[in-house]
Amino acid sequence: MLNRIRENILPLTVALAFLMELIDATVLATAIPVVARDLGVPVLSLKMAMATYLISLAALVPISGWIADRFGARRIFVLAMAIFLVASLLCAVQTTLTGLVLARALQGVGAAMMSPVGRLIVLRNTEKSEMTRAMVYVIMPALIGPAIGPFVGATVTTFFGWRAIFLMNLPFGALAIWLTFRNMPKEGPTEAKPFDLPGFLLSALGLAAAMTGFSALGEHILPWQLAAALSLGGLGLLAAYWVHAGKRRDPLLDPRLFRHRTFDVSVTGGLIFRLSNGAISLLLPLFFQLGLGATVMLSGALTGLNAVGAVAMRGLAPRMLDRFGFKWVMVSAALLRGITIFGFATVTSLTDWQLVPLLLIGGAAQSVVFTAVNSIAFADLEGHEMSAGTAFTAMSRQVSLALGIALAGVVLELTAGAAATTAGTEMMPVGAFLASFLIAGLTGPLSALYFLRLRPGDADALRRKRRPVEGIGSSREPYRPPQPAPSQPTCPGAIRPARRDAAE
Incomplete structure (x- = not known):
């Protein structure tokens, strides 16, 4: 038992x-109407505060791997958490929407290093046959955040005000x-590949411009002409990056x-x-709050x-994937998620x-898909591609969020009319949400169609398959993979063998 605890302490x-990060995201979503009333801004303008955090994160996350290799993964992980905490303090003291958006952008800077570098540290210390289990350990506590975060955040908002949620x-x-x-x-600096400055500028500016433009469409933070121009300009920069990356041997996003x-199936x-x-x-x-009249706590x-x-479902998902394989479990869960929406x-x-x-049921289906896509992304990657x-994948x-x-x-906003422009004080007709739910639900069957690209045998290295053991002849005996050789060549980013006896 002690060995197992030691084995799992890293993930x-x-x-x-991740728990800190996800609690922050879920708490803000629940408090949107309250924040809008306090700041005196249209309720849907708060989606910019939600999206800006993700925009900043997505724009900077491509250099996270290079920075971890260049300066050491543990050092960058700690620095990222420190930036995130400082930004949380800044969010708590803002009195304007602009200030809140900028503070959230700084949180995204910290998260851009924190999430992918932390995941990279786990991957580098986990063998492939244990990767699905390691991802469960990484994600399971983080899922507790969304489970308790909305209610805890609603309670804190009700009794202490929305600013306390960032504290x-x-x-x-x-x-x-x-x-x-x-x-x-401790992981010292490794042999980092040369930094692709033109590629970073094209990808970061392209992502930031395109996503800011898309996020600003439909409400009045930016004129629609500027939002449209940012969207198109960002897409153009991303297209230029794709051409640029195809000509380099070591692009940031390869x-x-x-x-x-x-x-491909995991990312797309x-x-x-x-x-x-x-x-x-x-x-x-x-x-719940503006359509059905629920209190913040409810x-x-x-x-x-x-x-x-x-x-x-998180604990059962790996067993389902081991038993039935990735393809049909992912397809079924994606369809079920769409139906619930x-x-x-x-x-x-x-x-x-x-x-x-x-x-x-929708949360359970979502959990199965997340477990699968988080694992198969790395099923066929070599050590130097991690x-x-x-x-x-982090970007x-x-x-997508x-x-x-x-x-x-x-x-x-198109369906809610004038209620969408109020500062969280006016109810919206329930029918105004109909189109949004229908469009969101379509992503379930659409993703299921893409998951059908998987073939039999894909990602089987991640499964704990039950096979006959020589001399026994019974499929009830667990298959024991060959142990790694005592001495193996290493390279930057290679996955180090993990102890299976402690994990099993």
């Missing part, structure tokens, strides 16, 4: 940082930094990674699927049920019988 330490990050961050110094192995079918299919996650994070608190409790379903369009009252099952793959997650928020906000 759990990283997970604590909750401080004890979590301090504990994560202490555990990092105590338990995380398009050649998509030659691995498992990586996962991006489509996560659009719904971003959309729902904005829609549900507004639907809204937080209901929103948290979605994550409760995810937590309940469609189901919200049938809810007209807080007492409707289908509301709680939709939240729980840093680039980690940066690419795609934030892009920000785009989902932007899409839901635009659709909701």
Whole structure:
């Protein structure tokens, strides 16, 4: 038991940082109407505060792998958490929407280094056959944040004001930094590839411009002409980056990674699927509070049920993937998630019988897909591709969430009319949410279509398959893979063998 605890302390330490990050995101979503009233701004303008954090994160995350290699992963991980904590303090003292948006952007800078570098540290210390389990340990505590975060945040907002929700990050961050110094192995600088400055500028400016433009469409933070120009200009810069990256041997975001079918399915299919996650994070608190008339605390409790379903399924998801393989489990779960989002369009009252099952089942389906896509992205990558793959997957997650928020906000403003421009003081008709739920639900079947690209045998190295052991002849005996040779060549970014006896 002691060995098992020691084996898991590294992913759990990283997970604590993710917990801090996710609590912050879920708490802000629940408090949107309250923040809008206090700042005197249109309620949907707060989606810019949500999206800006993701925009900053996505724009800077491509250099996270290079910075970790250049300066040492543990050192960058601690620095990232410190930046995140300072930004949280700044968020708590803002009195204008502009100030809050800028402080959230600084939080994104810290998160851009914190999440992918922490995940990279776990990957570098985990063998492939244990990767799915390690990802469960990393993600499981973080899922507790969305489960309890909305209700805790609603309680804090009700009794202490919305500014206190950002101060909750401080004890979590301090504990994560202490555990990092105590338990995380020191990793000095490795042989980092040459820094691609033109590629970084093209990708960072392109992502920031395109996502800022998309997020500003449909509301009055920026004129629609400027928002449209930013969107188109950003897309042009991203196209230029794609051409540039194809000519380099060592680009920041390597398009050649998509030659691995498992990586392509994880990134592209996962991006489509996560659009719904971003959309729902904005829609549900507004639907409960401004559509159905729930209090902030009730809204937080209901929103948290979605994550409760995810937590309940997280331990079972790896067993399902081991038993049935990745392809059909991912397809089925994506379709089920889409159905549950469609189901919200049938809810007209807080007492409707289908509301709680939709939240729980939808969260469970979402958990299965997240577990799968987080694992298969690395199934076929070589050791030297891990840093680039980690940066690419982290960036795609934030892009999809920000785009989902932007899409839901635009659709909701078009259907809600004048209620969308008030500072969280006017109810919205329940029917105004219908189109948003239907569009968000479409991402389930669309992502399922992309998951169908997987072939039999894809990502089987990540499964704990049960095979006959020589001399026994029974499929009930577990398959024991050959042990690694005592001495193996190493290279920067290579995955180090982990002890299976402690994990099993």
